[in-house]
Structures are given as C-alpha cells and as structure tokens.
Amino acid sequence: MNDHDIFAALAKVRKGAVALACATRTLVPQLEEDLRQLEACCAGDGAGRAFARAFVDEVVRPVREVVEALRDFVDPFEELPADPADNQPEVKPAAEQPAGEINFHRFSKLKEFTVVEKAIEVVAPLRDKEGSGILRLEALRSPSEPGYMVAVYRQISGLLPPDTYDLEKPEEKPAGVCFWTEYDLIQSNLPTPEKALEQALGFLEMRCD
Numbered sequence: 001m002n003d004h005d006i007f008a009a010l011a012k013v014r015k016g017a018v019a020l021a022c023a024t025r026t027l028v029p030q031l032e033e034d035l036r037q038l039e040a041c042c043a044g045d046g047a048g049r050a051f052a053r054a055f056v057d058e059v060v061r062p063v064r065e066v067v068e069a070l071r072d073f074v075d076p077f078e079e080l081p082a083d084p085a086d087n088q089p090e091v092k093p094a095a096e097q098p099a100g101e102i103n104f105h106r107f108s109k110l111k112e113f114t115v116v117e118k119a120i121e122v123v124a125p126l127r128d129k130e131g132s133g134i135l136r137l138e139a140l141r142s143p144s145e146p147g148y149m150v151a152v153y154r155q156i157s158g159l160l161p162p163d164t165y166d167l168e169k170p171e172e173k174p175a176g177v178c179f180w181t182e183y184d185l186i187q188s189n190l191p192t193p194e195k196a197l198e199q200a201l202g203f204l205e206m207r208c209d
Contacts, residue, residue, distance in 0.1 A: 024070050031067045035060060104143050115141045117148070117193035126207050136180055137200055139193035147189040148196035152204070153180040 038060065042053045104113050119138045126132045134155040139148045157178050186203060188196035 021073060024073075028067060028070050031063070032071075035064060035067070113143050114149075115143065117141050118197060120197060122201070122204075124204055124207075125209050126204070127209050128207065135183065135204065137197055139188075139196045141193070147187065148193055150186040150188055150196055150200040151182065152184040152186065152200065154183040155179075156181050 038056060042049060042056055104110075117139045119136060121134060121136045124132060124135050136153045136155070138151045138153075140151055141148050155178055157176065159176060186200045188199050190196045190199055
C-alpha cells in the first residue's frame with residue numbers, strides 16, 4: 001500500500017464519519033429531551049414511583065450511555081453543515097467548465113484531451129534517492145471528467161552525444177542535457193488545481209527524509 005492508497009482510505013473513513021455525525025446530530029438532542037421527559041414522568045414520592053424509576057433506569061441506562069457517546073462523537077463536527085453533501089465542494093464535470101476558448105467537441109477524431117491547469121517545480125529530498133532532486137508537478141484536467149490528475153516528473157541530467165562523427169577528428173565531448181521523466185501520477189478529487197497540487201505535495205513530503 002502506497003501513500004496515495006493510505007490517504008484515499010483516510011478520506012473514505014472521514015467521509016463516513018462526517019455522514020454519521022450529520023445523520024445523528026438532530027437525533028441526539030431529541031433523545032436527550034425524551035430522556036428528560038421520561039425522568040420527569042417518574043419523579044415524585046411513593047413506592048410505585050420508586051419501582052417505576054428502578055424499572056425505567058434499568059431500561060434506559062444503556063440508552064444514556066449511547067447518547068453520551070454520540071454527543072462526544074458529534075461535538076467535533078458541529079461546525080459542519082447539517083447535510084454532509086453541503087460540506088462537499090461543488091465539482092462540476094469538466095465538460096461544463098470552459099477551457100479558454102477551445103471547443104473540444106468540434107474535434108471528433110481527437111480523443112482524451114488534457115488541459116494543464118497549473119504547474120510548479122520543487123526540490124524534494126526523497127528517501128528514494130533515485131527520485132530525489134527537482135520535481136515538476138502538473139495539475140491536469142480532462143474536459144470530460146471531474147477532479148484533477150497530478151503528473152509528477154523528476155529532472156534527470158545526461159549527456160547528449162554529437163549527431164555526427166568524424167573518424168579523422170577526435171570525438172567531440174558530449175553535450176550536457178536535462179530532461180523530465182515521469183515519476184508518479186496522483187489522482188485528486190479536489191475542486192481546484194491549487195488544492196490538487198497541495199494534496200500531491202503532501203503525499204511527496206511524506207516520502208522525504
């Protein structure tokens with residue numbers, strides 16, 4: 001399991017926790033009020049009321065424990081909207097988002113368009129020494145799909161041999177050259193290229209010394 005899988009699993013768990021908190025948020029106060037009303041009904045003196053309180057307490061004790069646990073669980077999510085869907089940033093299908101002045105639909109013979117929304121470069125001291133150095137991250141968007149794909153490239157230095165050789169002359173010294181090679185591809189469902197790049201940078205930082 002790599003870093004991307006871990007963060008994807010973590011996001012899935014958090015999404016479920018938020019949905020659970022939102023679903024139970026209105027139930028907890030209602031249950032607390034119902035318990036208070038039940039206790040008020042059992043208040044008063046007399047053997048009959050004492051027996052009723054003992055019987056009710058035996059039944060509702062586990063309910064109180066569950067309500068208290070739910071209250072402790074829901075409290076950290078109080079700032080979230082009542083509907084978990086309201087907390088999700090709106091991600092329109094890329095086809096509905098204008099990509100400059102390009103009308104991709106008119107090119108029926110061309111497929112799989114990809115728009116480079118934003119690109120950054122960073123120096124990363126990765127534990128994978130082969131991948132350490134200068135990295136280039138490009139936030140790519142497909143006009144037909146939501147979200148972004150962040151392509152990560154690493155810079156490699158090499159020698160470019162001369163195009164021609166003259167047997168009567170000493171071989172020319174190869175020229176130095178730098179080029180980009182693919183290092184990783186990270187899927188992001190965040191709504192902006194900046195957020196997608198920030199998420200990818202977080203993944204990369206976890207791989208650094």
